[in-house]
Amino acid sequence: MTERAEDLPGETVDAVGKVSEALEYVERARGHLYSFHQLIGHADLVLGEAVDALRDAGHGGIADRLQTEMVGRNVIDGRWTFQVVEEFDDTYHEPFRQAEADVRNQLTRGFRHVHEARMKEGRRTKGHPRHTEDPPPAPGTE
Structure with a gap:
């Protein structure tokens, strides 16, 4: 086991x-939040294309309603997804x-994954390549 x-x-x-x-779970949740952000953003762009296609197909009233009601709509009161992401981050x-x-700096001298390092030491077969x-x-670093 390493001296740390x-x-x-x-x-x-x-x-x-x-x-x-x-924290690892929070990092995973943050990744899902970014996925949500990107999926909603892409959906809004595709919806904009659909509005244009509906208008070109002669369905201006339906296109206008979607444009007014849905394109660019806030996903949470007053916020687009980028604002949700920024607020979560901050x-x-x-x-x-x-x-x-x-906590790591105070209790493990800043070393990360000490628990896992101990687990690895206990589970590895010494001498196995x-x-x-x-x-x-x-x-070049030896």
């Missing part, structure tokens, strides 16, 4: 690991990232 984890108490490592795991994501980093402790050095 040897002297840290197991209970502390496990607790910090849970904080990091929670209000929740960035503070959570900072809090997780603060595909179960090495650390990756090989990058070429």
Whole structure:
């Protein structure tokens, strides 16, 4: 096991690991939020194309209603998806990232994934070429 984890108490490592795991879920949620943002944005552009096609096909009244009621509509009161993403980033994501980093800096000397490093050490087969402790050095860095 790398020296970074040897002297840290197991209970502390496990607790910090849970904080990091929670952040990983927030990161996944943020990815889904960005997917939502992109999907809604694309849908709005396609709807704009549909409005043009309806108008060209002689359905101006229907096109006008869609244009007025739906194209460019807020997804949440007063907000487009980019604003939802920005507010999430500023209000929740960035503070959570900072809090997780603060916990790691205070309790694991800033090292990430200490819990997983210990798990790897306990599960790897020592001496097996595909179960090495650390990756090989990058070429030219030895």
